Amino acid sequence: MKTRLLFLLLFIGLGLVSCDNDDERFFLYEIDDIYFPDQPISDIVMEITDGAAVGMTGGVAPYTVETGDEEIAKAKIQEEYGYVMIAPVRLGTTFLVVKDANGLTAKIDVKIIKGTKSFTTKKVSVKVEGLEGDEKVDLENQVIASSDMHVTGGIKFIYDTKDSGTLTVIPSKDDISNIITASFTREIRQTDEKTFTSFIYVNYNDIDHVLYFTSPEKTPSEDDATRALGPLYCWLVEDVTKIYNKTYPNVTSVKRIYEGQSSRY
Incomplete structure (x- = not known):
């Protein structure tokens, strides 16, 4: 009985580690005049008069996206191009979460400045x-x-x-x-x-x-x-x-x- 319980716990532990590794391979990167798609970002800062785009790598389409507060920023998936468009609404800080078809998630903080x-x-x-x-x-x-x-x-x-x-x-x-x-x-x-x-x-x-x-x-x-x-x-x-x-x-x-x-x- 103890052996079976130990095996079950080990199996669950391996599953969790595998899931974490998958999440690490699914990340967002900033799109600019020069960008590095192999470098994940944890946040993005944009001016209230601008917009921004972040690329997605390591995931499987279709994707979904949501922001923590749509009164600060809104986001939309551009599936055909493989990136997320972010539109500022007002000054403040929120976050953005992208989820792929397998349930993997990538999250970044979003800050809107003057x-x-x-x-x-x-x-x-x-x-x-x-x-x-x-x-x-x-x-x-x-x-x-x-x-x-x-x-x-x-x-x-x-x-x-x-x-x-x-x-x-x-x-x-x-x-x-x-x-x-x-x-x-x-x-x-x-x-x-x-x-x-x-x-x-x-x-x-x-x-x-x-x-x-x-x-x-x-x-x-x-x-x-x-x-x-x-x-x-x-x-x-x-x-x-x-x-x-x-x-x-x-x-x-x-x-x-x-x-x-x-x-x-």
């Missing part, structure tokens, strides 16, 4: 519609002179949620005495059949400002692969029509264009 985006100005220009001649030139000079940012200036956006936060405007690297800080909101709007644009709404100096990002047309000499490696070259456009059409009633559109580089929209 998002940080930045834009650096390389050139300031103006586009005026509805005026001609000297009147147009005078207005263009006024719009340039009243720019909040000049060459080497920029904006830093700190997102507390996906669509709101605090921005800091730096006039230029040589002028840090007139820094502006204000709260902003963001709205993603569809501007044509294929394009969605990120609009920023902010009030400072008792003026409502509307900003949006857009991509300039590429020249034939530009290399997409090279452009993808560094900061994104783009335009940060400020629509100041309402500010100036009181003085220039015939003007139909006034846009201040900051040409520069963005970490991301």
Whole structure:
């Protein structure tokens, strides 16, 4: 009787060890520009404005996934590609569990932090519609002179949620005495059949400002692969029509264009 009991306990013990080893072979890894699928991760950190993907290895399809708190992050299996998409909802910490067809599980912690985006100005220009001649030139000079940012200036956006936060405007690297800080909101709007644009709404100096990002047309000499490696070259456009059409009633559109580089929209 004692021999049979000892054998049973040994058998159960071996079964548990085997199961643990299987779990160790089923793990998640981070997908990035450069990733190492043989290196398991125990956690992942992402900004509130970003998403993330983690790959799965060692398991058997089909898979299921759940997060500990869907008010912090949501996850979805992309079966055809073999990875999990994670979408942040709000700041906080939770966990993610993936289970394969055999019941093996892989778990990681998920932390959502504030998002940080930045834009650096390389050139300031103006586009005026509805005026001609000297009147147009005078207005263009006024719009340039009243720019909040000049060459080497920029904006830093700190997102507390996906669509709101605090921005800091730096006039230029040589002028840090007139820094502006204000709260902003963001709205993603569809501007044509294929394009969605990120609009920023902010009030400072008792003026409502509307900003949006857009991509300039590429020249034939530009290399997409090279452009993808560094900061994104783009335009940060400020629509100041309402500010100036009181003085220039015939003007139909006034846009201040900051040409520069963005970490991301």
